[in-house]
Amino acid sequence: MKSTLIPLVSLFLISFAPSLLAQATQETREPEATTGIVQQQLTRFSTAMVSAAHPLASDAGERVLRAGGSAIDAAIATQLVLGLVEPQSSGIGGGAFILHWQADNQALTTFDGRETAPAAAGPYLFADHGKVMSWREAYVGGKSVGVPGVLKALADAHQRYGQLPWESLFTDAITLAEQGFTVSSRTSKQLAMGWNSGLKQLSPAKEFFYPNGSSLLEGATLKNPAYAALLRNIAKEGVSAFYQGENAEAMVKTVQQAAINPGSLALSDLANYQAIERDALCVAYRVYQVCGMAPPSSGGLAVLQMLGILEHFPLAEMQPNSAQAVHVISQASRLAFADRDLYVTDPAFGHVPLAGLLDPAYLKQRAGLISAQDQMATAGIPLGAEAQATSKAVEFPNTSHFSVVDAKGNAVSMTTSIENVFGSGLMVNGYLLNNQLTDFSLAPRDGELWVANRVEGGKRPRSSMAPMMVFDADNNLRLVIGSPGGSRIINYVALSIIAILDWDLDVQQAINLPRFTHRNDYLALEQGTPLAELKESLTAMGYDVRIQDLNSGLHAIEVQAKQLEGAADPRREGKVSGF
Template sequence: MHASPLSSFPARRAIRARLRLAGLLAAGLAACAGAAAQAPDTAPEAQTAYTPKQAAMARRFMAVTAHPLATDAAWRVLDRGGHAIDAAIAAQAMLSLVEPQSSGLGGGAFLLYYDAATGTVSAFDGRETAPAAAGADRFLEDGRPMEFAQAVDSGKSVGVPGMLRALELAHARHGRQPWRTLFDDAIARARHGFPVSQRLAALLDGNARLAAQPAARAYFFHADGTARRQGEILRNPALARTLADIARHGADAFYHGAPAQAMVDAVRAHPQPGDLSLADLAGYAARERPALCRPYRAYTVCGMPPPSSGGLAVAQMLALLDATPLARYAPLSAEAVHYFSEAGRLAYADRDRYVADPDFVDVPVQALLEPAYVARRAALIRPDRAMGRAHPGEPLPGALSRHGEDDTPALPSTTHLSIVDAEGNAVAMTASIEQAFGSKIFVGGFLLNNELTDFALSPRDARGRPAANRVEPGKRPRSTMAPTIVLRRDGAGPALRLVVGAPGGVAIANYVAQTVLANLTWGLDIQSAIDLPRYGSRNGPTELERGTVLESLQPALRAMGHATAVVSSPSGLHGVEMMSNGMLRGGADPRREGMARGR
């Protein structure tokens, strides 16, 4: 029997008091923002301000996205009877305009969908693919991996965009409103302009690498070289034309003809050219895959399968933690940080060794989640001592020798939206162009991704074994994006329980797992769970969110053998929980500018 989430540590009032003490204050996080503004490419999505947010309550539907204008676009679709998929398309079209640093037409997405009528969860894979001409030595110079910044800011980093095909496929399966109507808000805003947000202005200020690209410079900067300022009205007529063509003619308008030629030309004209081709664009196909669903306590937690490692890592962490006494400790205690970080080390070690595109690599997903294997891994977690760097396990005989390991760096960017419509259908979608402003190649009013740097930069690991996540033609790079949908298994209320996800690069699995744990196990409402200071390990140091009470835990953690690092945590979590009485509660991350709105 599991203890009640609140029975073994101070009552909810005490928890909230600790959250207030957690240091999520404007002054502390504004200091992080100042550092980000000075070096936007080394910490491209650090928070720019902290604005406390209240949970939004609704009876019929709820939308939570990374920008108020995108939330409003989704809300209007839902209010006129639209489906959750319809609302996600409208929101993402708007995000392509108002949050260009994070996602857009030139990137990819993973979309998780819950069908209220059937009670099923499905996954739509719009991850980018490597061009047909891509080789395993793509990011090598003189036999050595090139510098990450050099790989990012190049045509070599651009994968075949997949987001539009994924949205089109999901709409064909489940959408209700006509495709052509879902882009109206974004087209109008692109034509008439939108006010530059605080985050976008901070990320533009001093961004020499973005300004070095002529097309991007012409759009994001003034003629004298200064960046667009907060509150300035920015118009994007080129994007309006691109979106209008897509609205009229479907995704084919993007993958064929003039837009496709413009993308190919821009990539090949870069000083460090890539090899994207018209055939690559014309041949791209999104995939509908079975969702990765596993039981956790009284719930079923569903996430994305590979090529994302996020769903697997979240499932592993929850299973590992269920074998520990974590639930007895307060969310901001040294013990909670210890157990959570140890589970993260083990999950990330397996992620790095085994996960890649399942169309190219045999990923042992079921074996990695098999109870006996999880029990063996959980036994490595000691109550009073950190394990240091974890090694990957061996879920199947010989598995360790069949897969290479890589340590590809990733920088936090990306966006997430969570939507529940009036019929109870739900979408959790995480979209990205990878690093802030992607490859920085600007064409047709949007930025192209740099997702191919999510592959291993070296095709072999330190022992000379082929890396599972090496570059191959047509292959999807590994991701950590983790859109998540949780269902009740006990029949105590509506089947849908939670819709959540986050941006944040390689840290996404930690962000999402902590939020799911806080909501389902510690009993925090979705907004309080999102507000929690971030902690965890990606199989390196134990990371503690800067400017929070977590910094005071360092002596206790170091006494247990943890190497600690104080870091910015630009999580951008957005979630919706369905309460047992059918009410919807939406939460938006105070570290970003998102908003929850429902009716």
């Protein structure tokens, strides 16, 4: 299969002007040569490991692992601390996708903790008298809040795979919330820049994040007694203390009586919420099996489509940071995004032609569309496709990812989010509520066609979160990886997998690499890195090139024969902890 398309690659590389080939060769850099980013070093431990976006969260997970906890036990402790110390990115007011690997019986499953739309929500939720709201009008306040799912998904996973008592997993988060923690540089900067307009308008978030009218400063000690009190209740009573009773009543009141965009969240929405255990999506790539989430996440599907397309190209012969590699990977991304935007929705509400989209013959045909020049991609027609309209929903990069491997070789890859930075701006009992309903298409129709990813009561919005795992030819776990980054997650994760499997980089070198993304719109190159020097040559190939900050947050663990190798993205404040 590979040999039929390799000549195509040769043809378009030869078609580059000689000067362009020379320039591309000169612009190739070693992985460690990224400038403008402080390079992290590979971390090795022999037994167990957590890689997360904040040191306090990683350390909390490590303590659980040292106490004999499972990967899912550590994931719970890590998430509870992340929601406290990195509230702009994730928390119990949001949702998550979880991949879980059980080593003793080699079983992979996933837990869908994605938020759902309230039962009363309909296709025209974000349409005011026929005029569709802009995303900036829609995300603040109650209308954008979906039913939170992260706690229910974690509780379901713990019931299956937990080793330590539920209550014991809350200790670190409660202690930090009561005694206080140090405000990070990233949190302080995001508050100072005012990235969420709702925070300064909506109480109690306004008073919490802007005490005395000024944003929290880096290095300040912040306590959250309301969060601690709620966690004590959830630790003692289980997740019913979140989805029912006083907390549920407070959440519903906050959403329905929001000063901006009041919403329709009801007590019944919370009481009826269910996380869903789903089969993972897996495809062969080279000699590996790569696995991710099924819809309503588009992330796993799009990454797998990219890899299925790129398998027809000799990536190992291309250099990291070269124009050739950027071009081929970007074109594969364009094709995957075209399919993603048309076909992916909550499978309980619409047909997603998964088998057709991942069919090797279909992906081979898509690979054949890649030429020497950048060109707009249109969705293909896989087997089982149905007519519908394309959805362009806004997704922002304020999410978190962590990876865990425990002492028995069990693993968790979990991406968790409240969507926009600081979510909807609404705060209840010390945690922020998500604005995930803006991940639906705000416009439900395009002419006569319904958009697949439109709002419907009880529906889960499309996501780009892409927690992934990679297995070798003997079905041994090789890699646990994922990233925040809105819809750019797909590109961040795919590039890192390619760097490890095709370019033989270690996991930290892969994550240190400069980032580039293409979402079937324009080519973004990470500013302050050698990739920015490719702008002229890539523009000559027809690309609309923009130099941008590409703030990924990849956290990954590679499983070696005698040790674990962990990596944290230098673009955030993460840390690898273990023993």
